[in-house]
Amino acid sequence: MRDVQGKRLFTIIALLCTFHLHAQEITVKGGFVEDSLLIGQDVNYWMSASYPPELEMVFPDSLYMFTPFEFSNKTYYPTQIVDGLAFDSTVYTIQSFEIDRVQYLKLTAVILNGSDSTVIETPLDSIFLTELAPVVTDSTKLKTNLDYQAVDRQFNYPLMYYILGGLILLIIILLLIFGKRILKWIKLRRLRMQYEQFSEVYNEYIKKLKVDPKPELAEKALVFWKNYQQRLDKVPFSVMTTKEILNQDFAGELKEPLKSIDSVVYGKRVQKNIYQDFQQIEDFTQDRYTKKIAEIKDGK
Incomplete structure (x- = not known):
């Protein structure tokens, strides 16, 4: 009876050691290629992973929720085996239509392992939104120019305001x-x-x-x-x-x-x-x- 219990204990310890070794060999990284973005402009997010070749890892695809970004395209690089480890890498092209000054993203990779799946996340990375129009404050200094400038004939501004007001009301x-x-x-x-x-x-x-x-x-x-x-x-x-x-x-x-x-x-x-x-x-x-x-x- 003790021999059977001893064998079971040895088997459990061996499995735990194997999982620990695999966990040490698995790395998942990712981040933005660019430092900043414009609304609706393509930016790139890279993702890479290294893991034992006997495991199967799945990267996000076009159906993944890239919130607050929208998926546009991806470039997948074939798996390479180097020094006994498998290396995968993908570059995602995404867009944002949000106006937050700083926007964040992290992606997840899934390791298929029998009836369970292990999820590993990339570190949270940020990217800055570039504002095309600077904010004007009370302290902003205006440059004075008193030189004569030729101008066109007087424009009918009241009519323009009526038209714009009507369009806004209609919208x-x-x-x-x-x-x-x-x-x-x-x-x-x-x-x-x-x-x-x-x-x-x-x-x-x-x-x-x-x-x-x-x-x-x-x-x-x-x-x-x-x-x-x-x-x-x-x-x-x-x-x-x-x-x-x-x-x-x-x-x-x-x-x-x-x-x-x-x-x-x-x-x-x-x-x-x-x-x-x-x-x-x-x-x-x-x-x-x-x-x-x-x-x-x-x-x-």
């Missing part, structure tokens, strides 16, 4: 009448574009799994779906286990397909009809998307 009336409709249209359009992008890529995964149901391909499809579902439902699917997902009130119908997918992904067993489980997940996501559309149309 305010239109916003009061149609403002909610405009905002609703913007939300619906953004939601529709995100779903169309997800559906196109996800269906490619299903087609490939139908031909070649490899566990590695099924895992990538699962991670891709979790990232989109997280953005749609504002629930952290990407870092949740299957059990945690099924605890959500609206996710009960995912029980069978997720358990079947887990047996393929984490059990490394090839299942010819695994694509059908992903189709069931797609039906679930489509239903959630339809409900979100209905909620926005109803003004919720």
Whole structure:
């Protein structure tokens, strides 16, 4: 009996030591390339990581929430193995339409490890907003110029003020009448574009799994779906286990397909009809998307 307990204790200590060694070898860094930005202008954010080659690390993609920034593009550099470590790096092109003087961003990388996922964040980095028009204060000194300057004929300023006032009043009336409709249209359009992008890529995964149901391909499809579902439902699917997902009130119908997918992904067993489980997940996501559309149309 003591020999059995001793063996178990030795196994646990060995696993903890292995995890500690891996943790020491994993580094994730990131930051802005530029020091400042203009509203709506492209800026670049770099992200790099080094980790043991036997691990699988996933960087943020276009569906990731880069708040307060908007995703524009990314440049991915292939993985390199140097001195027994894998090196990944990506440069994201993003934009900001916020007016905060200092804006902050940090990104997350996910290490896929069996039924759990480990999230590692880059250090929080900041970038300054460049103001095109300087602030004029009471202490600002004006340069006097008394030289004669030729000017055009007198402009009808009162008429200009009437026209501008009328336009401003018209814009305010239109916003009061149609403002909610405009905002609703913007939300619906953004939601529709995100779903169309997800559906196109996800269906490619299903087609490939139908031909070649490899566990590695099924895992990538699962991670891709979790990232989109997280953005749609504002629930952290990407870092949740299957059990945690099924605890959500609206996710009960995912029980069978997720358990079947887990047996393929984490059990490394090839299942010819695994694509059908992903189709069931797609039906679930489509239903959630339809409900979100209905909620926005109803003004919720």
